[in-house]
Amino acid sequence: MITLALDIVTTAAILFIVSAGLLIVFGVMKIINFAHASFITVGAYAALVASRFGLPPVLAPALAFLAGGLIGAAAERVVVRRLYGRPLDAILATWGLSIVIGQLVTLAFGREVQFVPAPITGTVMIFGEDYSGYRLLMVAAAIVIAALFTGLLNGTRLGLSTRAVIMNETLAQGLGIDSTRVRLITFGIGCGLAAIAGALITPLASVDPNMGLSWLIGAFMLVMISGGSLLTLGLSCFVLGGLQVLASTFISPILGGLTIAVLAAVALRLRPEGFARA
Amino acid sequence: MASFSLPGLPRWLVRVGIPAVVAMVLVVAGPWILDTYTLNILVRALFVAIAAITVDVLWGFSGTLTFGQSAFFGIGAYALAIGFTQFGFGPWQALLALGAAVALAAAVAGFVGWLSFYPGSTPLYASVISLVLPIVVVQILYSGGSFTGSSSGLVGFESFDLSLEGWFRLAGGAVIAVLVLASVALSSDAGRVLSAMRDNDERCSYLGIDTSLVRIALTVVAGVVAALAGFGYVGFSGVAAPENAGFVFGTQLVVMVALGGRGSLIGAVVGALVIEVASAYLSSSLPFVWELIVGVAFVVVIVVLPGGLFGSLRDVGTMIRHRTGAAPARASSSVTLATLMRAAVVPDRNDVVVEAEGVSKHFGSLSVLSGVSFTARQGELVSIVGPNGAGKTTLIRCLADGRERSEGTVRVAGRSIDRLAPDRIVRLGLGRKFQAASVFETLNVADCLRIARVRGERPSFVGASPVLALPAAARAVVESSGLAERLSEEARFLSHGLKQALELAMVLALEPQVLLLDEPTAGLTRAERQGFAGILTDLVARERLCVLIIEHDLDFVRKISSRIILLHQGRVALDGPVSDVVDDPLIREIYTGNNRPKEAR
Numbered sequence: 057m058i059t060l061a062l063d064i065v066t067t068a069a070i071l072f073i074v075s076a077g078l079l080i081v082f083g084v085m086k087i088i089n090f091a092h093a094s095f096i097t098v099g100a101y102a103a104l105v106a107s108r109f110g111l112p113p114v115l116a117p118a119l120a121f122l123a124g125g126l127i128g129a130a131a132e133r134v135v136v137r138r139l140y141g142r143p144l145d146a147i148l149a150t151w152g153l154s155i156v157i158g159q160l161v162t163l164a165f166g167r168e169v170q171f172v173p174a175p176i177t178g179t180v181m182i183f184g185e186d187y188s189g190y191r192l193l194m195v196a197a198a199i200v201i202a203a204l205f206t207g208l209l210n211g212t213r214l215g216l217s218t219r220a221v222i223m224n225e226t227l228a229q230g231l232g233i234d235s236t237r238v239r240l241i242t243f244g245i246g247c248g249l250a251a252i253a254g255a256l257i258t259p260l261a262s263v264d265p266n267m268g269l270s271w272l273i274g275a276f277m278l279v280m281i282s283g284g285s286l287l288t289l290g291l292s293c294f295v296l297g298g299l300q301v302l303a304s305t306f307i308s309p310i311l312g313g314l315t316i317a318v319l320a321a322v323a324l325r326l327r328p329e330g331f332a333r334a
Numbered sequence: 335m336a337s338f339s340l341p342g343l344p345r346w347l348v349r350v351g352i353p354a355v356v357a358m359v360l361v362v363a364g365p366w367i368l369d370t371y372t373l374n375i376l377v378r379a380l381f382v383a384i385a386a387i388t389v390d391v392l393w394g395f396s397g398t399l400t401f402g403q404s405a406f407f408g409i410g411a412y413a414l415a416i417g418f419t420q421f422g423f424g425p426w427q428a429l430l431a432l433g434a435a436v437a438l439a440a441a442v443a444g445f446v447g448w449l450s451f452y453p454g455s456t457p458l459y460a461s462v463i464s465l466v467l468p469i470v471v472v473q474i475l476y477s478g479g480s481f482t483g484s485s486s487g488l489v490g491f492e493s494f495d496l497s498l499e500g501w502f503r504l505a506g507g508a509v510i511a512v513l514v515l516a517s518v519a520l521s522s523d524a525g526r527v528l529s530a531m532r533d534n535d536e537r538c539s540y541l542g543i544d545t546s547l548v549r550i551a552l553t554v555v556a557g558v559v560a561a562l563a564g565f566g567y568v569g570f571s572g573v574a575a576p577e578n579a580g581f582v583f584g585t586q587l588v589v590m591v592a593l594g595g596r597g598s599l600i601g602a603v604v605g606a607l608v609i610e611v612a613s614a615y616l617s618s619s620l621p622f623v624w625e626l627i628v629g630v631a632f633v634v635v636i637v638v639l640p641g642g643l644f645g646s647l648r649d650v651g652t653m654i655r656h657r658t659g660a661a662p663a664r665a666s667s668s669v670t671l672a673t674l675m676r677a678a679v680v681p682d683r684n685d686v687v688v689e690a691e692g693v694s695k696h697f698g699s700l701s702v703l704s705g706v707s708f709t710a711r712q713g714e715l716v717s718i719v720g721p722n723g724a725g726k727t728t729l730i731r732c733l734a735d736g737r738e739r740s741e742g743t744v745r746v747a748g749r750s751i752d753r754l755a756p757d758r759i760v761r762l763g764l765g766r767k768f769q770a771a772s773v774f775e776t777l778n779v780a781d782c783l784r785i786a787r788v789r790g791e792r793p794s795f796v797g798a799s800p801v802l803a804l805p806a807a808a809r810a811v812v813e814s815s816g817l818a819e820r821l822s823e824e825a826r827f828l829s830h831g832l833k834q835a836l837e838l839a840m841v842l843a844l845e846p847q848v849l850l851l852d853e854p855t856a857g858l859t860r861a862e863r864q865g866f867a868g869i870l871t872d873l874v875a876r877e878r879l880c881v882l883i884i885e886h887d888l889d890f891v892r893k894i895s896s897r898i899i900l901l902h903q904g905r906v907a908l909d910g911p912v913s914d915v916v917d918d919p920l921i922r923e924i925y926t927g928n929n930r931p932k933e934a935r
Contacts, residue, residue, distance in 0.1 A: 088458075138637050144399045144457065148592060149636040151585060155629030162622045273469055273581070280462060310477040317466045325449055328459060 058185045060305060066191040068297040069198035071316075072290055073256055075275035075282075076201055077249030083284040084222055084242040087139070087146040091131065092275060093268030094157035095124045095247045099254025100263045101165055103172050106255075113175030120255035121248040127157070128247020132240050140239075154268075162265040174259030190259055197256055201249070205286060218242065222284075277320035296320065349521075354514050361506030365499035372611070373502050377570050379610035380505035382587070384512050384563035386606035387599060388556040389587045394596030395520055396552055397457060397532030401584040402446070402464030405471040406557040408579020409442060410435040410564030415488040415574035416481065423492035435561045442467075443557030447550030453539070453737070453755040455546070468581045475576045487575035494569050501570050508566065509603060512559065517599050523784055523793035526777065528552065530785045533774040540734070540772075542760035542789035542844060589632050595642030604643070669780045669821050671812065672803040684711050685748075687763070687847050687880045693732050693742035695725070695904075702728045703904045706742070710897075712847065713878045715870065717891040719915075720901035721924055726884045727769065729901065730850050733882075734759060734766040747847050761789070765846030769853050769884075771833035773840065775826040779817055782825055782836060783808070786843035807877055808842040811835055811869060831862045838869075849873070851883040855890060867894050888925075892916055900924070 074096065081089045099120035106116040131153055139146040176193065179186040209215040220228040221238045229235050254268065261267060278296065282289035296316045304312025365373060385407045392398045417431030446467055450460040475482045482488065496504070519525050531538050531545050538545045568574045577583060586609070594605025609628065616624040639646050688710040695703040703725045710716045718726050732739040733746070736754035744751045746762040756766075774782050780802050784793070787804070802821070804812065812818050815835035820828070825836060834854060841849065855863045871894055873879045885891050891898060891912075898915040900908035902924055908915045915921060 135633055135637055142640075144461065145636050145640060147399070147461070148588065149633050152589070152629050152632035152636060156626060156633065159622050159626035159629060163626070167622075269582075273465060276465070277462070308477065310473050314470055314473050317469055321449070321463055321466045324459060324462065325452075328454070328456065 058183045059187065060301065062182070062185070062187050062191075063301045063305075064294075064298040066188075066194055067301050068290075068294040069195040070191075070257060070260075071274065071278060071293040071297045072198045073194065073201060074250075074253045074271045075278045075289060075293065076205065076286070077246040077253065078275050079279045079282060079284065079286065079289050080205070080249065081243055081246035082279050084218055085136075085140070085239055087136070087143050088150070088276065088279075089136075089243070089246060090147050090151040090272070090276075091154040091157065091247075092150075092250050093272040094154035094161070095128060095250035096254035096257075096268035096271055097161055097265060098124050098127060098157065099251030099256075100172070100258045100267055101161060101254075102251060103255035103258045104165075104170060104263050107172050116172075117252045117255045120251040124251025124254075125244045125248030128250075129240055129244035131247070132243035136243060137236070137239070158265050165265070167265060170263045172258040172263060194256065201252070202286060202290065214238070214241065274316045277317050281320045281323055292320075350514055350517050354510055357510050357513075358507070361503055361510065364506065365502055370498060373498050375611055375614040376607070377498070377501045377505045378567060379607045380502075380509050381563045381567035381570070382590075382610055383509050383603045383606035384566075385560045386587050386590045386594075386602040387509075387512055387516060388560045388563075390591045390594075390596060390599060390602035391516060391520070391528075392552065392556050393588070393591060394598070394602075395525075395532065396528040396549065397535075398450075398464075398549065398553075399457065399461045399588070400464040401461065401581060401588060402467035403556065403560045403587055404581070404584035405468040405579050406439045406443065406560035407564035407567070407583070408468070408471055408475070408574075408576075409439045409557075410561030410566075411568040411574045411578045412475065412482060412488070412564075413438060413561070414493070414565050414568050415483075415491060418491040418493060419488055420481075423494075428494070432565060435565045436558050439557045439561030440554050443554040444550065446557075447553035450553070451546040451549040453546060453757075460549075464584070465581065468579055468584050471579045472576050472581070475579060483574070485576060487573060487578075489573045491572070493572050496570075505566060505570070508563075513599055513603065519795055520599075521798065522795050523798055524788075524795045526781050527785060527788060527793070530774045530777060530781075533776055534772060536756075537768075537772045537774065537840075538785070539755065539757040540760060540766050540768075541786050541840065542757050543785075544755075544757045589628065591642075593631060593635055593642055595644030595646070595648075596640075598642070598644035598648070601642055601644030669800060669802050671809060671818060671821075672801050673809050674803040674805045684713065686711050687747050688733065688882065689743075689745040689748075690729075690733065691743045693729070693744060694740050695728050695732055695738065696740045701904055703732065703739075706901070706904070706906055708899055708906060708909055710848075710880050710882060712880050713874055714896050715874045715881045715883065715894055716897045716899060717895040718882060718884050718899050718901060719886070719888070719891060719921075720907075724901040725904040726901055727852055730766065730852055730882070730884065734764060734850055760844060760846075763847035764850065765841035765844045765848070766850040767837050767841050767852065767854060769856065771830065771837050773825045773828075773833055773836050776824060778822050778824050779828070779836060780821040782840055783812070783843055786840040789844065804839070804843050805845050807845075807873055807879075808839045810872075811839040811842060814865065814869065815839075831858050834858065842873075847880060849879050849881045851881065853884050853886065855885065855887065863890065870894055888916065 077095070078089055078092045081087065081092075099117075102120035102123045103116040106119050107113070111119070135149050135153060136146060139149055174190045176189045178189060180189040180192055182192065209218060217228070217233045217238050220231070220233055221235050225235055278289060278292050281296075282292045296319055299319060300312050300315040303315045364376070368376070385403050388406075389400060389403050392400045392403070413435035414431045417427055417434060421427045421430070446463060450463045476484055478484060520528065527538070527543065527548060531543075531548065535545050564578060567578070587606075590605035590609050591602045592605070593609065594603070595601030613624065635642055641649060686709045690709070691707045693703055693706045694701065706725075706729060718729065720726055728738075733744055733751075735756045736744075736751045736759060746759060746764050749762050751759050751762065774785065777785070783802060783804060784799075786808075815832060817832060817836055817839065820832070825833065828836060838854065855866055858866065867890065870881060870883070874881055874896070883894075895912050897910065898908070898912055899906055900915060900918075900921055907920060907924070908918055
């Protein structure tokens with residue numbers, strides 16, 4: 057029972073970490089970054105490189121953020137910027153981008169599956185149960201990401217500009233806010249966050265050039281259903297992630313794998329604008 | 335496409351028939367020229383090309399970006415594999431498997447269509463559903479144990495005993511057949527509806543077309559065709575794998591169509607064949623570099639050449655024709671106008687045709703309309719005036735779309751509009767012209783008007799009619815505005831005034847009893863405005879239409895109206911004959927924000 061509850065909490069935390077970057081891009085730019093999956097992969101390989109060079113594990117997410125953020129910013133500059141008026145084309149172009157990044161990663165690191173050791177191994181005694189310490193760490197990581205993000209959005213000048221662009225881009229431009237710069241930074245941060253997610257989840261999974269893909273649809277559906285708010289994203293991760301754990305445990309893991317996509321699709325049919333204002 | 339014509343043959347037959355015959359010759363001759371390896375790859379590629387055509391029809395023609403056609407391909411593939419594995423190979427087993435493929439694909443497509451398309455659905459949502467579909471199908475395949483072969487798929491069943499040459503000719507023939515059918519259907523009058531929906535879904539529903547139903551039907555047809563392609567693919571290869579139904583294959587189909595050219599059927603086929611064949615040859619010599627090249631090409635095409643290879647070729651062709659001054663050969667340049675006799679008997683005069691009772695609209699705690707009640711009769715021209723934010727446009731919306739109002743009842747021609755979608759209310763006899771001219775940008779003027787007649791006359795699925803029959807009122811607008819000379823011009827090249835006239839003509843082509851106009855004269859020149867006033871008063875006097883018009887220009891209102899309703903802060907402040915309302919102190923008070931009417935002048 058306690059294990060199940062911990063599974064739900066940690067699954068929700070992992071889903072949140074994986075979707076946060078996508079949400080930020082969608083919330084500010086109203087486009088869906090289908091290259092999100094490949095930035096997760098980039099982060100995972102950054103973690104792999106960090107562990108090969110014997111860097112302390114704490115630096116892995118930082119290195120991942122740097123790599124993901126820089127590649128993301130470059131991609132925004134070259135490709136995404138031209139597609140703001142064409143949201144469906146932006147999905148396609150970012151998908152093409154993910155093919156390109158995936159192949160570059162393959163050329164650089166090979167196609168084989170590789171492993172990154174977890175910084176903390178073994179189990180922790182919690183509520184009288186032994187539970188994976190690294191999974192528990194994910195909950196802390198999710199909270200840190202959410203807190204940092206809220207702080208950035210509400211406590212800084214960039215955050216203020218960003219919120220202005222979210223609410224009314226034309227007006228924000230009229231007030232002298234450089235929305236192009238806001239978009240560039242947002243896309244960079246979104247991709248950087250995806251890379252952090254990749255670095256964080258690698259000890260739980262293996263590393264290969266297509267590893268990000270399995271997370272893409274789940275993250276995408278969670279973002280759609282959350283309607284662009286960080287709070288509802290957390291909530292939907294908790295509810296849908298919880299249902300996924302329950303379905304996998306009590307019915308079948310295969311059904312569990314479908315839970316998020318199917319439930320989110322049905323929920324969106326009933327409430328197309330997502331649950332941001334629910 | 336060839337723009338020459340042969341005497342005595344319909345143009346579409348020349349345009350479609352000659353390339354089809356040439357392609358047929360190639361398909362028959364292919365096995366004598368090509369080696370076995372290439373033939374092998376081409377057979378698969380041809381079946382994939384059929385699936386790519388369905389993606390192109392859905393995305394390029396009707397505007398629904400789909401990643402899910404692979405799921406239908408997979409359904410067809412597994413119907414054959416499971417059928418032959420379970421029951422062995424034989425004629426009735428083949429028929430059974432084929433029947434299962436078609437029935438299952440149609441059922442799934444119907445469900446997916448119902449889920450994706452409903453009044454107010456967004457194209458993005460349909461794409462979302464199309465993403466989920468292949469994932470669900472693949473998971474079901476994984477969980478099917480030995481029945482579906484799980485992750486390794488099904489292999490080793492006996493299949494059709496056909497030579498490689500036979501398969502090549504079969505697959506080639508199937509591609510040509512699908513191409514011919516699709517291009518004939520798409521260039522017919524009925525096929526134009528798809529482009530109209532892609533350009534402007536809302537306008538379509540306000541012309542009485544149930545766009546959700548059309549899109550669901552198209553999804554079913556595309557699903558069945560893709561399933562047949564998958565059926566053939568596995569019949570030939572003898573292997574059904576979960577990848578055949580997967581999301582990645584679904585995106586590959588989109589890549590093929592994007593590179594070849596969305597909206598060009600040949601482009602989809604060429605894109606599919608080139609990518610499939612080149613992948614087969616290059617993936618062994620340049621394993622990852624080849625996919626990298628495809629990825630880069632895809633990004634470049636989406637960003638720089640959204641029309642893809644064939645779209646760009648078409649643009650270049652148009653440019654050269656413009657440069658050389660050659661007259662563009664357009665089928666519709668030969669369209670002639672005709673007047674449609676009014677079939678319906680004009681009902682009793684002075685009937686009440688619009689009845690609003692206690693209509694309210696709230697956005698949360700904000701009340702935009704509260705308890706608006708009024709009636710309007712045939713042969714009345716009622717102007718709705720009021721300052722910005724008075725709720726005028728909201729009122730129009732509440733009359734034209736049953737789902738808009740929060741409370742109250744609305745009757746059009748004596749029938750309650752309940753919660754009906756716009757296309758159903760149009761059928762009750764209501765036409766709505768939007769504030770900003772809403773037409774079909776990439777369709778020519780004649781086709782725009784034809785779409786407006788789709789509800790009245792069943793359009794042909796095979797040909798384009800050379801006659802455009804319009805009701806007298808619509809034809810009068812077309813002729814007096816000068817649109818009659820520009821029937822073959824694309825709507826996006828028209829001036830603002832002409833677009834407004836075109837939209838009015840389209841709405842009038844519906845033969846409405848009630849006409850809703852939202853600031854129709856905004857941005858028009860003085861002369862255009864005068865002409866417009868003439869048209870309106872004529873409609874009311876001769877056709878006994880009931881016209882509700884939102885207008886700011888009080889002089890214009892005074893000239894044309896038989897009655898004025900003043901809306902203020904979401905309520906009916908005044909309702910009466912022109913002279914009473916215009917001279918009422920309240921109207922000056924509201925418009926000048928000043929309650930000393932005598933000094934306001």
